[in-house]
Amino acid sequence: MSFAFKIGASALALTVAATAAVADGHAWWQKAAEPYQGVTIRGVTESSPPSLYIREVLAPQFEELTGIRVDVETTSWDQMFDKGIKDMEAGTGIYDMVYIEQDIIYSYLARDFLTNLTAFLADNPDLQAPNYDEGNFTTFADYFKDADGNLYGVPMEAFLKVYLYRKDLFGDADIQAAFKEKTGRDLVPATTHDEYSEIAQFFTDYGKENDLELWGTTAQAHTGHVASWYEYYESVAPTFGVYNWGIDADNNYAASVANGGAMNGPEAVEAMTWWLSMRDIAPPESPASTWTEVGTTFGAGRAAQGLVYGENAGWIAADDSKSLVVGKVGVALPPLADGVLDAAEAGEGYIGYYDGGAFGMPHSSKNKEATALFLQFIAQNEVQPDWAVAAPRVTHTATYDDPKVVAFNEELGGYYDLIRDKGYLFAGAPAYPFHAQVREATAPIFYQILTGDLGVQDGLDQMATAAESTLTELGYRK
Amino acid sequence: MQSKRLGWIFLAPTLVILFFFGVLPFIYVVYVSFHQWNPFAVNPEMVFNGADNFRQIVFDQAFLNSLGVTVLFVVFAVLSELILGYFLAQAFMRDFPGKAIFRTIHTLPLIVAPIIVGSVWKLMTTPSIGIIPHYLDEWFGITMNIGTSATAAFATIVIMDVWHWTPLVTLTLIAALVSLPPDPFEQAQIDGAGKRQIFWHITLPMIAPAVVATVFIRLMDALRTVDEVWMLTGGGPGSATRFVGVHIFKEVFPKTNYGYGSTISVIVLYLTIVVCWLLYVTMLAPRNKKD
Structure with a gap:
């Protein structure tokens, strides 16, 4: 058996295995989302490159896969806070996801605006995606946790x-x-x-x-x-x-x-x-x-x-x-x-300053199950590298080692290396x-x-x- | 009797909407103004504090400063708009080549949203990048920096407001001028009255109701200016352009000081009513009495 044949056969096997895994993954999302087909979830966030990537790329992918519609409203920094806070304060439930900038999380927690995502997924095991793991996040996720380590926001940008x-x-x-x-x-x-x-x-x-x-x-x-x-x-x-x-x-x-x-x-x-x-x-x-x-x-x-x-x-x-x-x-x-x-x-x-933000789910959301699925979707390791290249941000440890990200890091003059190696010096x-x-x-x-x-x-x-x-x-x- | 009932039936939808979206929120704001309420305080609930907020306002230097700046702005902007609007209206009463095109262009700022006006002026006035500082420097050697000069920032906002709202004044005054009967003017000319006399003794008294209505509208608008200023200077440099609208916005939204912010809103509303009433009393009431 020639070397080329071995390589070819291995590649084929890997492709088949990967395709099967992807198909399995797709099947899980489709099955989990079945009860929520046709539901529309709404989010409000700052008009920044990472948020625009969610609106333009991740939301359509999720819609196609699950049949759950995602409306992401991107607006100015102060309008984003204004809209989110008013909605949560009044409990109107207009938004199912709100952008939580790192510096406002403590105010939101003090006012009990946000759903405890760790507890929510533990209480709804059918909604927990097999490839979602809080351990995938960098330590930046710690800013969105309470004293007991419960997560209240899925990190989506960190700089x-x-x-x-x-x-x-x-x-x-x-x-x-x-x-x-x-x-x-x-x-x-x-x-x-x-x-x-x-x-x-x-x-x-x-x-x-x-x-x-x-x-x-x-x-x-x-x-x-x-x-x-x-x-x-x-x-x-x-x-x-x-x-x-x-x-x-x-x-x-x-x-x-x-x-x-x-x-x-x-x-x-x-x-x-x-x-x-x-x-x-x-x-x-x-x-x-x-x-x-x-x-x-x-x-x-x-x-x-x-x-x-x-x-x-x-x-x-x-x-x-x-x-x-x-x-x-x-x-x-x-x-x-x-x-x-x-x-x-x-x-x-x-x-x-270690800046960044997460997507949280207000208590007032009327579509928590569908929202939890979307939040896990954008938290998958698989979607991170393209996102990190399109809108420079890293929230997952594994992202640093992805070849695309390694190459992009060179263009950025070693910016990602700095975050990984020296990020702990910032706060x-x-x-x-x-x-x-x-x-x-x-x-x-x-x-x-x-x-x-x-x-x-x-x-x-x-x-x-x-x-x-x-x-x-x-x-x-x- | 039947037509009276029919009148009420037609009015009812408007009155219901006005009650729910105008009167009720206003009553709520007045109610909140007697409370201490910040949802991010240790106690996030509303606490009744009587007239404390109103007493605080009297000694609130930041508010008094913003009120002073606003009054200056209103005087400069509304007066400029009125004078310029009158001359433009007079110009449009005459025929000249390209009048239709010029009138259309002159009206265009009215259809631009205030926030966009602020953005455009920000682009035009940003030091080193904006076209205005560039040419002021190149042609006159004047350095214009709205980030450091309070006078430049204030003047820019006045000019921006004049640019944005003079067309409204022009249109209102054109309507008033067009409706004037020609007889008194012809009579005055026969009697040998000069242009100035005609203006002071015939034109101005006859268009006074339109002028007062326009001033009312512009006064109320100018007193609650927020968007353009927010976009252009954010209230700076320092507090040089922190008009009451901006002050209230900052107090209520980022600071979430709902109680005290409501108090300021109520006071500003009260002051607006008083100013409008004074204007009415001095300009129109004597005339109505005479009629």
Whole structure:
């Protein structure tokens, strides 16, 4: 028997086995969905690439397989919350699935909006898909679990806010020489804030001197949108050692230094001052930039480095229909103050934001069984690799090793490696059920710091006072 | 008698809809305004707190600031729209080449949704990318950045509102001007009255009801402006364009402060009614009395 024949026979056997397995799989979904044929389930989510993939690809596949219709409404970030919360609050049951951003899960759990998916599937074994396993998820799924380990949302996107830099500029021999001459250092991605500032200033000057539309850093510094608040509290303050917004939950939710918090402490002041100095040498659109515009700025080749949400890092690095810097992007850990990395390694801090979201099923859903099937459908290992390539996000451990994803990781400058290997150093939002309330109470003061109407120390003092006052009003601070 | 009953029968569906979708929600908002209610508080239930919310409003610097900014906006925007709308209406009363095309183009902003208007203006005014800062810089050396300059942001919103709503004023005033009888004007001209005299003593008094109605509509609209501003500046820089509509939105939706947000809504409604009443009393009531 020739070697070629053996290979051919093995391939045939594998194909037959795989086809049989797929057929078996299909048969299970069809049988499980039989009682719900013709049912329509509705979801609301943010209009982001991963959600659009659900709407355009996964929902039609599921419909074809099961006969259950899936309507996925993709809308703006604030509308998504508004619609979901109103529906769950009133118990109207318009939505069977709601997008749960990692930072709002604690509010939803506190209000008992969501169905315990672990318990629901345990109580309905006929609905449990054979290839669905909570163990398939990365540790990011832990953010959607309660203290007893019950899952309340099926993770559908997870990103890091990473330090993105232009490999082509950092690797250019002339630029390297000019940088060395000016600073006495080699041009490599920064590991400290001083290094980052030096690189940022160098490239902003370089852009001016060479009449280029190029600046040294991005800044998500909108003066009227919460995106700036998030950049500071999620991505900048932690790199200076200010965690959980500077609020100490174990100390009666203290925010001010006087009461044991850190919101207006010296590290917070240093972080804010540094960030504002970066904002001042960032592209002129920065004071009007949210996360979207920061991505656009970087994708347009207007910044040499910056902190960018992973959901944008994907298209910036790989989509040449949108980005001018395809193949020119590298990723690294953000610059850190002394001791922050050690604290993160020891599990006592974190170095940046682990962002993402899940699909949850409200108690008010009127089609829980059909919804549970769909949530398991999008949680299958099998659908993950194509999804990870179409809309860079990884929520399953096995996805990292898929050949398609490995190849795509190269295009992304090692972004997936960073999530897998260093993801544990990053953290999601603190476990606060009052997330939006404290944010909104302090944001107007924060904007005044950005506009210069308030000094950094004065502004942070006022923010700490406002945070404590709101927490008292809400009943969390005694 | 029969026609009266028939009238009520025809009116009934509208009244029922108005009751359920207008009156009932309003009563509910008034009810909520006397409560402390945040569903994400430790106690998520409504707690009656009497007039505490109303007392809080008096000392709420953020609200007072937003009210001040809104009043400024209303004055600048509505006055500009009225003046510009009147001149355009007068222009459209005359014949000139391309009048039909110009009138159509001039009316187009009215059919654009406010949120789209905000988006388009955001694109046009974003520093470095937008066409307006680009040409202001290239032609006049003016740096325009609505993310840092409170004046630029405020002025942009006023101009955007004028661009969006002047056509409405123009159309209303055209309707009023067309309906004016020619006799008083001819009489005045024979008596030797100048253009200014004719305007102040004949045209303006005769179109006053239309002007007041238009101002009412624009005033109420301007006082609850949210969408365009939300899209363009988000209320910034700082709180420079945080109009009451935006303030209420932020208080009620992201902050979920339903009780206090309802109180602000009730107060703003009350202020709107008072302003409209004052306008009516000063401009139309004396005239009605005279008639």
